[in-house]
Amino acid sequence: MTKYILSTIAWVESIAKKEVEKVWAKIIEVRDRMIEFEGDSKTMIKVNLWSRVWNKVFEVLAEADKIDTFDKLYDLIQTINLKKYFHHSYPIVVKAKSINSKLDSTPAIQKITKKAIVDNITGKSWEKVFENSELEKFEIMVLLIWDKARILLNTTWEALHKREYRQETWEAPLKESLAAALVLLSDWRFKENFYDLFCWSWTIAIEAAMIAKNIAPGLNRYFAFERLLLVDKTLVEKELEDARKKEYSWEYKIIASDIDENIIEIAKQNAKDAWVYDMIDFRVMDFREYISPHPSPLPEGEGIATPLKWTLVSNPPYWVRLKDDNIESLYKQIDKLFRVNPELKGWVITNYLDFDKLINLDNYKKRKLYNGGELCYFYKRK
Ligand SMILES: C[S@@+](CC[C@H](N)C(=O)[O-])C[C@H]1O[C@@H](n2cnc3c(N)ncnc32)[C@H](O)[C@@H]1O
Numbered sequence: 001m002t003k004y005i006l007s008t009i010a011w012v013e014s015i016a017k018k019e020v021e022k023v024w025a026k027i028i029e030v031r032d033r034m035i036e037f038e039g040d041s042k043t044m045i046k047v048n049l050w051s052r053v054w055n056k057v058f059e060v061l062a063e064a065d066k067i068d069t070f071d072k073l074y075d076l077i078q079t080i081n082l083k084k085y086f087h088h089s090y091p092i093v094v095k096a097k098s099i100n101s102k103l104d105s106t107p108a109i110q111k112i113t114k115k116a117i118v119d120n121i122t123g124k125s126w127e128k129v130f131e132n133s134e135l136e137k138f139e140i141m142v143l144l145i146w147d148k149a150r151i152l153l154n155t156t157w158e159a160l161h162k163r164e165y166r167q168e169t170w171e172a173p174l175k176e177s178l179a180a181a182l183v184l185l186s187d188w189r190f191k192e193n194f195y196d197l198f199c200w201s202w203t204i205a206i207e208a209a210m211i212a213k214n215i216a217p218g219l220n221r222y223f224a225f226e227r228l229l230l231v232d233k234t235l236v237e238k239e240l241e242d243a244r245k246k247e248y249s250w251e252y253k254i255i256a257s258d259i260d261e262n263i264i265e266i267a268k269q270n271a272k273d274a275w276v277y278d279m280i281d282f283r284v285m286d287f288r289e290y291i292s293p294h295p296s297p298l299p300e301g302e303g304i305a306t307p308l309k310w311t312l313v314s315n316p317p318y319w320v321r322l323k324d325d326n327i328e329s330l331y332k333q334i335d336k337l338f339r340v341n342p343e344l345k346g347w348v349i350t351n352y353l354d355f356d357k358l359i360n361l362d363n364y365k366k367r368k369l370y371n372g373g374e375l376c377y378f379y380k381r382k
Contacts, residue, residue, distance in 0.1 A: 001026075001038045003060040004047070005152060008033050010370045012053045012181040019051055036060075041231050044155055045239045048225060049218035052180035052211070055159040058141060058152035067149035068102040070112045073142070076149055077116035084230050085153065088121050091131040092138045101144040113142050113151075138224055157224035173201040174315055174349075178371055180207040180217070185367070185378060186347045188311040192252060195312040197287040197337075199256035202267040202280060204313055209276035212250045216243040250279065257283040291336050309343035318352050327352060335359045338381040346381040355379065 004025075008016040010033050017030050020037050023046035028036040037043075047057050061080045067073050086092065094117070096109040103109055117140065139154035159177075174182075182204060188194055190212040196204045210217060219240065225231050254276075256267075261284040271277040290308055316334060318327070331352060338346050351374050366377045 002040060002044070003028065003063075004037050004039060004044055004057055004155075005060060005150070006035050006037070006047065006051070006057045007055040008035065008053060009055065009175070009177055009181065011368055012178075012185075015053050015181055015184050016051070019053065020047060023047055023050060041225075042235060042239065045225060045231070045236060048156055048223050049216045049239060049243050052207070052217050053177045053184065055177065056154055056156040059155055061140075061151045061153050063148065063150040065148050067144065068147050070103065070108070073103065073109065073112055073149060074116045077113060077151060078120055080120065080151065082117060082120045085228050086121055086138065087229065089130050089132040089135065090138055090227075091133055091135055092117055092140055094140050094142065096142040096144070098144040099146070101147045103144055103147075109142050109144070113140065136222065136224070136227065138228075153228075155223065155225040155228070157222065173203050174371060176203060176207060176217070178349075178369070179203040179315075180211065181369075182313050182315075182347065182349055182378060183208045183211055186311060186313050186380075187345060188313070190250070190252070193310040194252070194254045195308070195310065196254075196256045196314050197258075197285075197290070197312060198314045198316045199258045199282075200260070200267070200315075201263055202256050202271055202282070204315065205254050205256035205280050206271055206274050206276055208313070209250075209254050209271075209279040210274060212248075212252070212254075213276065213279070214246050214248045215275060216246065219243055254280045255283065256280050257285040257287070259284070259286045287337065288333055291333060291340055308337075308341040310345065312344055312346045312348075314347070315349050316352075318350065328354070328358065331355050332358050338363075344381070347378060349376050349378045351376040353377070 006016065006020070013030050013033065013035065016035055017027060020027060020035055023043060025037040025039040025043045025047060028038060039047075044057060044059065051057070062076050064076050067076060092114070094110045094113045096106045096113065098104045098106060098109060136157065139157065141152040141154060143150045143152060188208070194205075194208050194212075196208075199205055226236055264282065264284075267282070268277065271280050316330065331350075331354075334348060335358060338344060349369060349371065351371065353375075355377070363382055365380045365382055367380075369376045369378050
């Protein structure tokens with residue numbers, strides 16, 4: 001059995017743990033933004049393909065306590081059989097993180113580690129060193145915590161939140177992994193329609209659709225494990241094939257609306273690339289049209305019920321660009337949206353921390369989260 005570590009975004013470790021358990025990996029420990037588990041190559045491939053809320057999956061190549069000198073670090077790396085993993089032409093980047101440890105100079109740790117890796121792969125015959133810079137890189141990470149060193153191989157390469165479907169936009173949307181976490185943290189169990197009334201690039205809507213249809217988020221992207229010498233290519237093909245067969249059919253609707261239509265063409269393409277375009281019904285609309293007076297702005301039978309019911313997960317703006325509006329009145333209206341639609345199950349994520357002052361907190365539950373390092377709260381209307 002091999003030991004792996006996966007890194008997660010903060011405060012969603014419980015969901016990440018469930019996702020690891022789903023692929024039958026054995027959990028060793030859950031810590032702040034990190035889960036250690038045991039398994040084999042198949043488990044590692046599955047975890048990479050199916051994880052929605054994690055960042056990277058690392059294989060633990062070696063670990064030891066009391067690594068407090070560079071000689072000890074060098075010797076630890078010599079205990080690994082790196083030739084099993086890499087051809088000597090593979091370019092390898094070394095990253096390092098040191099927390100409360102004697103070896104605390106990151107550049108020096110990286111330099112020694114790189115030397116130790118090259119010596120290990122080439123048998124100290126430096127003339128054999130030839131890193132082909134045209135090949136995709138591999139990443140080895142040295143993690144030192146209280147002098148305990150872990151030498152980690154990144155099996156994922158770019159963080160898992162980077163699904164292939166999303167094109168860059170000129171405003172920073174939510175990361176895909178956080179959007180998926182919000183859908184999973186809501187009580188939506190896919191047996192009813194779903195709304196995002198502030199949808200911008202449709203990230204929440206696309207993740208919701210992928211979850212509802214059981215589409216593996218790692219399909220159609222490149223992973224470092226695909227090129228590791230140790231990993232059997234037929235196993236990779238089989239796992240990809242199995243993942244493609246796991247898609248469900250799904251009969252409900254995802255309704256995504258936003259007041260701004262500027263990004264619509266990009267958002268549509270994102271949804272097409274994620275194979276969920278047909279599941280999302282997009283509308284250009286001010287969410288206040290749902291507040292009052294009822295009936296809804298749409299004719300009966302056009303998909304949106306009057307008043308609103310089902311599940312809403314949204315990421316409202318943190319500042320308001322519209323001239324006649326301000327952030328306080330917008331958030332008061334969000335609260336009103338929930339009050340006038342008692343059957344709507346509503347969740348909003350925001351870093352507008354004054355929301356607390358505008359609402360009766362007895363009507364909400366809130367949970368801490370981070371969006372790109374920024375403190376946010378995910379409010380649930382009770
Ligand atoms: C923080 S962004 C949402 C980002 C989105 N979650 C994503 O990942 O792309 C907030 C969105 O609210 C929209 N918005 C602002 N006022 C609105 C209103 N009155 N009704 C509907 N949408 C509004 C903005 O146009 C903006 O796209």
